[in-house]
């Protein structure tokens with residue numbers, strides 16, 4: 001499959017996605033990615049690449065909380081229009097990617113990178129690899145890359161927010177399409193098509209392009225205390241999240257100093 005196949009969100013999907021209720025993400029997802037990248041630590045990165053930033057909500061929340069310059073990129077002009085209107089911040093620069101490339105960023109120019117809920121949108125392993133390689137190029141030696149996605153072991157599980165991805169009882173394999181149902185802030189539901197990738201595939205792809213010190217995290221509710229914002233933690237009567245991780249975090253380092 002063409003590794004440059006266009007997977008950018010279109011205008012209606014972008015508009016709906018911008019209204020997503022992201023409190024589960026801010027309970028069991030993003031805070032773990034920030035911790036993995038050292039954001040909030042005594043020696044934090046000064047620059048962050050947000051690869052596939054969507055409407056820019058995560059970048060904006062990070063910029064409001066930390067002194068970190070963020071390059072937030074997405075191939076979708078519609079997403080970037082929403083981001084520039086609603087989630088503008090002096091620390092954030094929004095840029096459009098083309099063919100999975102970051103030509104506007106020199107080699108080794110970023111301290112850290114994250115890609116949240118983007119790899120599941122990609123239909124081929126070649127594309128996962130092309131993006132991981134481009135992120136590796138722009139990271140400085142010693143910089144970390146964190147990928148956050150829905151957990152492949154949690155397909156078919158209905159979480160407390162109503163989030164459901166894939167069908168219960170179906171054994172999905174790499175590259176299989178599935179449908180995710182996500183809650184919007186107005187109480188309506190958004191159905192999105194994405195793809196199944198196993199935890200092993202994420203790790204293999206990162207290793208193939210040169211990342212080392214690979215780690216995988218599957219956060220459950222007990223892990224979020226002391227890390228997630230109490231307002232996000234108390235937003236739902238979380239229960240299934242005590243034993244099942246809705247999200248997976250895979251992170252690794254570009255070796256060198």
Ligand SMILES: C[S@@+](CC[C@H](N)C(=O)[O-])C[C@H]1O[C@@H](n2cnc3c(N)ncnc32)[C@H](O)[C@@H]1O
Pocket residue numbers: 006007008009017051052053054055057058073074075076079097100115116117118121131
């Ligand atoms: C599910 S949204 C996630 C947005 C954001 N990261 C977040 O956490 O809210 C997926 C985003 O990935 C973008 N995307 C699709 N294909 C991409 C690609 N090849 N490279 C980078 N981003 C891509 C879409 O346009 C969309 O904005």
